[in-house]
Amino acid sequence: MPRSALTKPTFDPTPIFEFARSSFATELLAAAVTHFAVFDTLAETGPISEAELGQRLGLQSRPLTVLLTMLRSMQLLDRDAEGRVQVTPIAHEHLRRGAEFDISEYLALSAELPSVKSLVERLRTNSPTGTKPDEKSAYIYRKGIDTSMEEERSARFLTMALAGRAKNCAPYLAEGMQLHSAERLLDVAGGSGLYAIACLQQYPHLRAMVWDRPAVLKIAAETAAEYGVADRLECIPGDMFHDPVPGNPDVILLSNVLHDWDIPQCEQLVSTMAAALPANGRLVVHDVYLNDALDGPKYLAEYSAALFTLTEGRAYSVAEYRTWLMQAGLTVDANVIPTLVHCGLINATKLA
Numbered sequence: 341m342p343r344s345a346l347t348k349p350t351f352d353p354t355p356i357f358e359f360a361r362s363s364f365a366t367e368l369l370a371a372a373v374t375h376f377a378v379f380d381t382l383a384e385t386g387p388i389s390e391a392e393l394g395q396r397l398g399l400q401s402r403p404l405t406v407l408l409t410m411l412r413s414m415q416l417l418d419r420d421a422e423g424r425v426q427v428t429p430i431a432h433e434h435l436r437r438g439a440e441f442d443i444s445e446y447l448a449l450s451a452e453l454p455s456v457k458s459l460v461e462r463l464r465t466n467s468p469t470g471t472k473p474d475e476k477s478a479y480i481y482r483k484g485i486d487t488s489m490e491e492e493r494s495a496r497f498l499t500m501a502l503a504g505r506a507k508n509c510a511p512y513l514a515e516g517m518q519l520h521s522a523e524r525l526l527d528v529a530g531g532s533g534l535y536a537i538a539c540l541q542q543y544p545h546l547r548a549m550v551w552d553r554p555a556v557l558k559i560a561a562e563t564a565a566e567y568g569v570a571d572r573l574e575c576i577p578g579d580m581f582h583d584p585v586p587g588n589p590d591v592i593l594l595s596n597v598l599h600d601w602d603i604p605q606c607e608q609l610v611s612t613m614a615a616a617l618p619a620n621g622r623l624v625v626h627d628v629y630l631n632d633a634l635d636g637p638k639y640l641a642e643y644s645a646a647l648f649t650l651t652e653g654r655a656y657s658v659a660e661y662r663t664w665l666m667q668a669g670l671t672v673d674a675n676v677i678p679t680l681v682h683c684g685l686i687n688a689t690k691l692a
């Protein structure tokens with residue numbers, strides 16, 4: 341009897357994901373106070389633009405956004421009326437060296453932990469794991485980087501890690517995708533294929549393709565057999581940045597893909613996928629979404645830091661996704677359809 345990808349979990353695992361990611365809050369706070377002296381810098385300058393703060397701290401845009409999103413979500417920084425970064429009253433009282441109720445020495449206790457020092461180095465160099473000679477990147481493949489996704493054992497480990505989340509989210513995703521009149525779904529960088537598989541089980545007329553690296557597709561093929569949909573699922577090896585979009589899909593899914601990449605690559609991927617769609621075709625993003633003000637929520641600021649350390653991306657806001665989708669000529673639905681584990685679907689259509 342094939343397995344069902346449409347059975348929902350009894351208990352929502354979201355709190356467990358939050359616990360697992362929460363160490364990034366501790367580490368970023370220690371980094372900000374002790375290694376980057378964010379609060380002392382702002383006490384000296386008063387409110388300044390993000391760009392100027394980035395220059396003073398020696399941080400490029402991606403690490404600066406990850407750090408500021410976290411500190412805003414903790415309500416230690418906010419913006420003044422002109423949008424400049426400023427210290428909040430609680431941070432002014434407690435995180436300024438020499439202030440009467442200063443607690444920064446207490447936070448310095450954790451500043452020398454190896455995990456904090458490693459995060460500080462990654463923030464300074466804007467580099468994920470895989471950028472040192474003895475390391476390999478996780479989840480990302482592009483020409484010129486050494487990545488675990490090309491080697492069978494590590495690709496399996498990383499893909500199965502995400503299959504755990506996918507099993508929980510997939511029944512919700514399949515409902516939310518609304519594929520009653522779709523014919524061919526392309527799951528770009530689809531990993532284990534569980535999202536495409538759930539869609540195939542939910543919509544019996546549908547065919548699907550998973551496009552990913554060859555080592556990852558071995559797992560997708562095994563999973564399709566286990567779930568009894570191998571006859572309707574095609575595994576297509578390729579490089580989404582360089583190869584033509586395969587299979588003439590009328591719906592393209594980008595699930596947890598764009599958050600692995602920096603903004604120029606996100607724009608490139610969205611524009612390539614939009615160009616490959618027929619009139620009335622749909623591009624669907626499945627991801628987590630920071631607040632448009634990039635000030636939280638805290639549990640996603642933590643996830644954004646996790647993504648920053650593992651990949652070349654971070655978490656983005658709905659406003660950021662909307663901008664890329666609209667730039668690519670798509671019409672974006674107003675609502676995000678929630679799935680699970682803070683994820684949701686943004687649906688964008690290529691109107692005729």
Ligand SMILES: C[S@@+](CC[C@H](N)C(=O)[O-])C[C@H]1O[C@@H](n2cnc3c(N)ncnc32)[C@H](O)[C@@H]1O
Nearest residue numbers: 479480481489502529530531552579580595596
């Ligand atoms: C974070 S995982 C997402 C997997 C799945 N879509 C999900 O939601 O769980 C990113 C996937 O992108 C794939 N990938 C990375 N770079 C790629 C590239 N250049 N071409 C095709 N696939 C790529 C990885 O192998 C990995 O399976």
